[in-house]
Amino acid sequence: MDDQNKNLLIATGLSFVVILIWFVLFPPPEEPAQDQADPAAITQTEGQPATTPSTAPGSASGDTASPAPDTAATDTPRVPIDTPRLEGSIALAGGRIDALTLKDYTVDIDEDSPNVEILEPVGTGHAYYTLFGWAPGSGLSASDVPGPNTEWQVAEGDTLTSDSPVTLSWESPAGLVFRRTVSVDEDFMFTVTQSVENTGESEISAAPYGIIARHGEPVDLKNFFVLHEGVVAMADGKLNEIDYSDMPDMDMLPSEGARAEVTQVSETGWIGFTDHYWMTTLIPGDTGFKQVSKYDDSRDIYQTEAVMPTMSLAPGESREVTTQVFAGAKEYETIRDYQQQGVDRFIDSIDWGWFFFLTKPIFWLLHQLHQLIGNMGWSIIALTVILKAILFPLAFKSYVSMAKMKELQPEMEKLKERAGDDRQKLQQEMMALYKKEKVNPASGCLPILLQIPIFFSLYKVIFVAFELRQAPWFGPFQDLSTPDPTSIYNLFGLLPWAAPDPGSTLALVFVGILPILLGISMFLQQKLNPAPADPTQKMIFAWMPWVFMFMLGGFASGLVVYWITNNTITFTQQYLIMRSQGYKPDVFGNIRSGFKRTPKDDKPAK
Numbered sequence: 001m002d003d004q005n006k007n008l009l010i011a012t013g014l015s016f017v018v019i020l021i022w023f024v025l026f027p028p029p030e031e032p033a034q035d036q037a038d039p040a041a042i043t044q045t046e047g048q049p050a051t052t053p054s055t056a057p058g059s060a061s062g063d064t065a066s067p068a069p070d071t072a073a074t075d076t077p078r079v080p081i082d083t084p085r086l087e088g089s090i091a092l093a094g095g096r097i098d099a100l101t102l103k104d105y106t107v108d109i110d111e112d113s114p115n116v117e118i119l120e121p122v123g124t125g126h127a128y129y130t131l132f133g134w135a136p137g138s139g140l141s142a143s144d145v146p147g148p149n150t151e152w153q154v155a156e157g158d159t160l161t162s163d164s165p166v167t168l169s170w171e172s173p174a175g176l177v178f179r180r181t182v183s184v185d186e187d188f189m190f191t192v193t194q195s196v197e198n199t200g201e202s203e204i205s206a207a208p209y210g211i212i213a214r215h216g217e218p219v220d221l222k223n224f225f226v227l228h229e230g231v232v233a234m235a236d237g238k239l240n241e242i243d244y245s246d247m248p249d250m251d252m253l254p255s256e257g258a259r260a261e262v263t264q265v266s267e268t269g270w271i272g273f274t275d276h277y278w279m280t281t282l283i284p285g286d287t288g289f290k291q292v293s294k295y296d297d298s299r300d301i302y303q304t305e306a307v308m309p310t311m312s313l314a315p316g317e318s319r320e321v322t323t324q325v326f327a328g329a330k331e332y333e334t335i336r337d338y339q340q341q342g343v344d345r346f347i348d349s350i351d352w353g354w355f356f357f358l359t360k361p362i363f364w365l366l367h368q369l370h371q372l373i374g375n376m377g378w379s380i381i382a383l384t385v386i387l388k389a390i391l392f393p394l395a396f397k398s399y400v401s402m403a404k405m406k407e408l409q410p411e412m413e414k415l416k417e418r419a420g421d422d423r424q425k426l427q428q429e430m431m432a433l434y435k436k437e438k439v440n441p442a443s444g445c446l447p448i449l450l451q452i453p454i455f456f457s458l459y460k461v462i463f464v465a466f467e468l469r470q471a472p473w474f475g476p477f478q479d480l481s482t483p484d485p486t487s488i489y490n491l492f493g494l495l496p497w498a499a500p501d502p503g504s505t506l507a508l509v510f511v512g513i514l515p516i517l518l519g520i521s522m523f524l525q526q527k528l529n530p531a532p533a534d535p536t537q538k539m540i541f542a543w544m545p546w547v548f549m550f551m552l553g554g555f556a557s558g559l560v561v562y563w564i565t566n567n568t569i570t571f572t573q574q575y576l577i578m579r580s581q582g583y584k585p586d587v588f589g590n591i592r593s594g595f596k597r598t599p600k601d602d603k604p605a606k
Contacts, residue, residue, distance in 0.1 A: 083162045095152045098129030127215040137205030144174040162186045175199045188328025195320035198313040207310040208321045210282045214302040217244050228351045231293045233271035235263045247295040263291040268344040271304045277466050282306040283324040330466045351464045358457035377473025384565040399574045403581035404439045462559045480558035484512030511553035514560040519549030521567035528585045
C-alpha cells in the first residue's frame, strides 16, 4: 500500500475517532421534560388527546367531545387487569387503558427494583395511555358520542384477564347505546371491540378511532444516533419512523389543530410509539384507515391516531369495529408470532437500521446460539467466531496481500531513492513492480472495507436487541446491555468503595477490565507490523488503542466482548497467515522498539 493510500486510511480512521469522541463528550442536549404533575402545566383540557381526530372529508365532523377538566384521572373507578405477564387497570373515565406494568421485567437488576411501567394515567407526571371513541358525523353532536372523559359503566366482567374479557357501556343523551369490549391474550396484545346501536328514529353517522397519547418525552429517552425512538408505523407495506425530536418540526395542519403527518392506509397497517425496549401500537382491522402522527406544541403532547372510515347507521341498526393494541416488550419471538397471526410486517417494528439485510440474519443467528448455549456472553463470542470463519476468505486474501507488500518494502525503498522528488516516475516504477510480482495493493484494503457494514450491523444488533437487556454473562457481568461494572477506581472490587456510576465522567476515566482488555488486544494487533517511519503516524498509531479503550468504556459490555473476541481472532489469523507466506512478524521486537526514544535528528522540526 503506497503512502497516499496509507494517509487516506489514517485520515478516515481519525475522522471516525473524532466523531465518536464528540458523541461521547458532547451528547445531544436533553430538553427538560414538562412536569405534567405541575398544576400550572395542566390546561383545562388536560384529559383530552392533543387534538381531536379527523375523518374523511364530507363525513364525520372531525371533532370529539370537549370534556370538562379531567380532575380524577388517578381517582376514577377502575377495572383491574391481571394476566400472567401484565397488571394494571382500565379507567372508567374515558374507558382508557392507562395503567399497565410488566410482571416479567424490572427497571434494573437490583433485587428491590420496581417493575417496568408501560402506561401511566394523567396526573402521574408522565401520562401515557390509549383512548378510543367515535367522532360525530351527520345527525350527531359532540355530546352524543363518548369522549375522553365519558363515565363508562361496567356491563360484564369485573377483572380483565387472559380468560375473561370486560365489557363497558354508555348511553348517550340521544339514546345511542355504545359498548366497548376489551380482551387480552397471555402476552401483550389487547383486542378492543367498539359497537354502537342506533335506537333513534333517524339515520346517523360516526367514525371510530383509536389514540395513543404521551405527555412529554419518555424519561429514559436515549437520544442516541444509532437508535430510533418515537413514532413507528406501517402503511400498506411501507415503514415510516419519526423521532420524538423531529415531531415538533412537522408541518402545522390547520385541519388537525396541531403539527401532524397524515397517511391514508388502503389495506393494512399499524401505528404507535417505540422506545428502546418497549412499544405501544394501534393495529386496526383489515380495512383502510387514516394514520396520523401529531404533536401539540402548547401542551407538549405526542400522539398517534388510527381513524377508521365513517359508518352510517339506520334506525335500529348496530355496527362494530375491532382494533388491537400491543403494549409490552419488543421480544423477537412474541412480535414474530403476532406477525404470523396476521399483523403485517410487525417484525419491522424492531429497529433493524439501514443494513437490515445484515442485521436480521445476524440477530437470528445470535438468537439461535443463545437458545442453544443459554448464555448471551458466550453466544456473542460464538457468533463472532462464526462470522470470522465466514469472512476468512476475505481476511486470508487481505493478509496475504499485506505479507507480500511487506516483502516488497526493501524494493520500494530503493525505488524511492532512485526516483527522488519525481512522483510520476515513482508511481510508474511502483506499478511496474506490482505487475511483475503480481501484487495488487488495493486487495489488502478492499476486504477490510467490505467487513465494515457487518461490523456496524453487529453493533446495531447488540445495541437494540431486547434479548441483551439484563442478559448475564458471569461474575460481575450481569447485564451485557450496560457498560462494564468493574473499575480501576476500586481495583475491580478489591477496595471498599463502589465503582463510578455508568456514564459519569469518573466512569469514562477509570475504565473497567473489559475496556482494558480491548485496548491490549488492539495494541497487540497493531504490533504485528513495525511502527511507521513517519513520526506523526507513529504517534497516532501509538495512542489509538488507548484512546479507544477510554472512549469505548461507556459502551454496552456485550459490544466490548465482541470487539475483544474479534481482535483476538484477527491477531491470530493475521499472525499465522503472514508466517505461512514467509513473513515473520516480530511482535515483541515491535513492542520494544515502540518504547525507544526517537533520536533528536529524526524528530520533526518545530
